[in-house]
Amino acid sequence: MNDLTLIRKNLFRKKLRAILLTLSILIAFFIFTIIGSFNRVLNAGVELAAADRLITMNNSGFTQSLPYAYWGRIQAIEGVRNVSHMSWFGGYYQQPTQVVQTFAVDPETYLAAYPEFLMPDDQRAAFLTQRDCLLVGETLALQYGWSVGDRVPLLSNIWQKTDGSSSWEFDICAIYTASVPEMSTAAAYLNYDYYNEALAFNQDRVGMMVVNTDDPMANDAIANQIDAMFANSTAQTDTATEAAFTQAFINQIGNIGLILVYIIGAAFGIILLIVGTSLVVAISERTREIAVMKTLGFPAPRIFRMVLIESVMLSLVGGLAGVGLATLVLKGLAPVLAAFMPGLVVTPGIFGMALAMMIGFGLITGIGPAMNAHRVRIVDALGKQ
Amino acid sequence: MTSLYTLTDLSKGYTRGKESITIFEELTMTIPEGDFMAIMGPSGSGKTTLLNLLGGIDRPTSGSVECQGVRVDKLSEGKLAKWRSQNVGFIFQFYNLMPTLTAAQNVELPLLLTGLSGKQRKERVATALDIVGLADRKGHRPRQLSGGQQQRVAIARAIVADPKVLLCDEPTGDLDRKSADEILETLQLLNTDLGKTIVMVTHDPSAAKYARRELHLDKGRFVEQVQEPAQ
Ligand SMILES: Nc1ncnc2c1ncn2[C@@H]1O[C@H](COP(=O)(O)OP(=O)(O)OP(=O)(O)O)[C@@H](O)[C@H]1O
Numbered sequence: 371m372n373d374l375t376l377i378r379k380n381l382f383r384k385k386l387r388a389i390l391l392t393l394s395i396l397i398a399f400f401i402f403t404i405i406g407s408f409n410r411v412l413n414a415g416v417e418l419a420a421a422d423r424l425i426t427m428n429n430s431g432f433t434q435s436l437p438y439a440y441w442g443r444i445q446a447i448e449g450v451r452n453v454s455h456m457s458w459f460g461g462y463y464q465q466p467t468q469v470v471q472t473f474a475v476d477p478e479t480y481l482a483a484y485p486e487f488l489m490p491d492d493q494r495a496a497f498l499t500q501r502d503c504l505l506v507g508e509t510l511a512l513q514y515g516w517s518v519g520d521r522v523p524l525l526s527n528i529w530q531k532t533d534g535s536s537s538w539e540f541d542i543c544a545i546y547t548a549s550v551p552e553m554s555t556a557a558a559y560l561n562y563d564y565y566n567e568a569l570a571f572n573q574d575r576v577g578m579m580v581v582n583t584d585d586p587m588a589n590d591a592i593a594n595q596i597d598a599m600f601a602n603s604t605a606q607t608d609t610a611t612e613a614a615f616t617q618a619f620i621n622q623i624g625n626i627g628l629i630l631v632y633i634i635g636a637a638f639g640i641i642l643l644i645v646g647t648s649l650v651v652a653i654s655e656r657t658r659e660i661a662v663m664k665t666l667g668f669p670a671p672r673i674f675r676m677v678l679i680e681s682v683m684l685s686l687v688g689g690l691a692g693v694g695l696a697t698l699v700l701k702g703l704a705p706v707l708a709a710f711m712p713g714l715v716v717t718p719g720i721f722g723m724a725l726a727m728m729i730g731f732g733l734i735t736g737i738g739p740a741m742n743a744h745r746v747r748i749v750d751a752l753g754k755q
Numbered sequence: 756m757t758s759l760y761t762l763t764d765l766s767k768g769y770t771r772g773k774e775s776i777t778i779f780e781e782l783t784m785t786i787p788e789g790d791f792m793a794i795m796g797p798s799g800s801g802k803t804t805l806l807n808l809l810g811g812i813d814r815p816t817s818g819s820v821e822c823q824g825v826r827v828d829k830l831s832e833g834k835l836a837k838w839r840s841q842n843v844g845f846i847f848q849f850y851n852l853m854p855t856l857t858a859a860q861n862v863e864l865p866l867l868l869t870g871l872s873g874k875q876r877k878e879r880v881a882t883a884l885d886i887v888g889l890a891d892r893k894g895h896r897p898r899q900l901s902g903g904q905q906q907r908v909a910i911a912r913a914i915v916a917d918p919k920v921l922l923c924d925e926p927t928g929d930l931d932r933k934s935a936d937e938i939l940e941t942l943q944l945l946n947t948d949l950g951k952t953i954v955m956v957t958h959d960p961s962a963a964k965y966a967r968r969e970l971h972l973d974k975g976r977f978v979e980q981v982q983e984p985a986q
């Protein structure tokens with residue numbers, strides 16, 4: 371037997387109370403882990419944004435297109451390493467509900483702009499050369515059971531071909547995975563030239579440009595230079611770093627991060643009160659036992675420490691169970707949500723934060739009862755028979 | 756006989772607001788080593804208070820409590836706790852065992868304050884439980900034991916760290932005659948065979964007969980009555 375044996379026995383002496391308290395803490399940390407993981411994925415785009423990537427779009431908004439000719443003009447700017455472009459295709463497979471996020475891109479510059487795309491060399495070569503190739507993400511391929519060599523028709527709810535049809539035939543010649551788990555692999559990419567030549571209208575326009583700079587330090591200067599270059603054109607541009615672009619995009623959904631902080635804060639506030647008051651009661655019920663321990667010669671600081679360890683232990687038991695449960699739930703959800711929320715896992719960062727919060731939670735709820743235990747006066751407590 | 760305790764001009768009182776009560780004033784006495792003393796007296800006469808002062812869990816208003824050269828009334832809280840763990844064993848009327856611990860664990864509790872190894876502690880616990888005749892109940896919790904058995908566990912806990920003095924506050928107050936006699940015989944044995952000095956508060960004249968001498972505390976005064984220990 372040692373102090374920990376005593377602490378453990380005290381912690382679980384009232385089964386029902388211990389279970390209820392553990393459950394409340396479990397809930398708080400379950401919510402924290404789930405929401406924290408979602409929030410991380412939601413914001414991952416900002417962290418994933420490469421420092422050397424700029425996005426140029428029409429300054430009337432990202433639904434407006436840019437002239438194809440801008441591509442060549444941006445390439446000529448000093449300090450620009452690579453320029454690519456992408457256009458929203460708005461595709462679906464078989465029926466409009468089966469949306470496929472599809473972009474028309476210039477294959478060579480696009481893969482140069484986004485080294486995060488991984489695929490076997492032969493498939494990469496096929497995407498670069500084969501005009502009717504469709505590059506498909508792993509998650510998307512899995513969703514429809516596609517594999518390399520399949521021929522699939524995609525319909526566009528925006529574009530029509532010169533022959534009046536809106537069905538486009540593609541050959542799936544490559545399937546990509548991502549070098550980072552938080553990057554979506556639910557999209558498809560097609561060859562811009564193949565698409566542009568068949569378009570019945572709006573030819574020679576692109577959705578946005580992706581610009582890689584030689585040196586991130588020059589980003590601002592180059593962005594200004596690009597926007598200045600087209601300041602007097604019909605289509606004016608707005609250039610920003612990828613990080614700023616992604617952040618602006620996330621902000622359009624509303625400040626989710628802040629709402630989540632409120633939810634977590636409210637959950638923790640309530641449960642902190644519940645656990646805190648329960649522990650005050652639990653320790654005051656043991657006043658007599660504490661007095662006896664002191665009589666035997668246990669110093670007050672040691673008793674203070676034991677109560678504090680008890681509350682931290684409670685917090686760890688409930689908290690770890692909550693994180694464990696959240697991990698299981700996220701494991702189950704991850705494949706289902708792969709298309710919208712890629713890389714949904716409990717990261718060491720989130721686990722570490724949860725662990726720190728458990729210890730903090732235990733200390734906060736335990737400090738009051740521990741101080742009460744420290745203060746117990748032997749003669750007063752033993753006098754009350 | 757050398758004296759274990761020397762009390763000099765010991766006073767204890769309480770002040771509540773303007774009112775002040777004196778429980779006893781300028782008590783002076785010695786308790787020799789190896790003594791078995793019964794303290795009797797009416798309720799409220801200060802018996803428990805005196806025991807608390809001897810045990811260093813309360814402080815006098817004035818005067819001194821000296822135990823083998825140590826001024827108990829002068830020790831800091833931390834030093835006092837350590838002194839108690841090494842010198843005093845307490846036995847209460849209502850046993851005061853830890854309900855979550857087994858008999859053996861209850862007895863082991865004071866040993867957590869020593870540097871003894873787990874094995875040494877186990878041996879000491881076994882010996883202590885053996886002395887009180889409860890070796891076969893070491894895995895039982897207080898709830899599973901009778902009052903007399905619980906009090907014997909409490910005695911084992913009080914002696915396990917081998918203190919010089921046992922302070923007992925109405926140790927048989929909650930027990931029937933038979934259990935009470937068993938407890939008193941055990942205390943007597945601890946006094947005669949192991950040389951423990953015992954100070955026992957009791958209301959029961961027949962319990963007091965087990966002691967070497969009786970002290971009557973009344974209105975802050977002691978009246979001594981020496982006697983032959985009952986056999
Ligand atoms: N904290 C306190 N504040 C004020 N008075 C107190 C306090 N503690 C004890 N007393 C008083 O001191 C007196 C002696 O109390 P004590 O408990 O020592 O009596 P006792 O002889 O042990 O009585 P009993 O036989 O009933 O156990 C009592 O009158 C009691 O009311």
Ligand SMILES: [Mg+2]
Pocket residue numbers: 802803804924
């Ligand atoms: Mg009393």
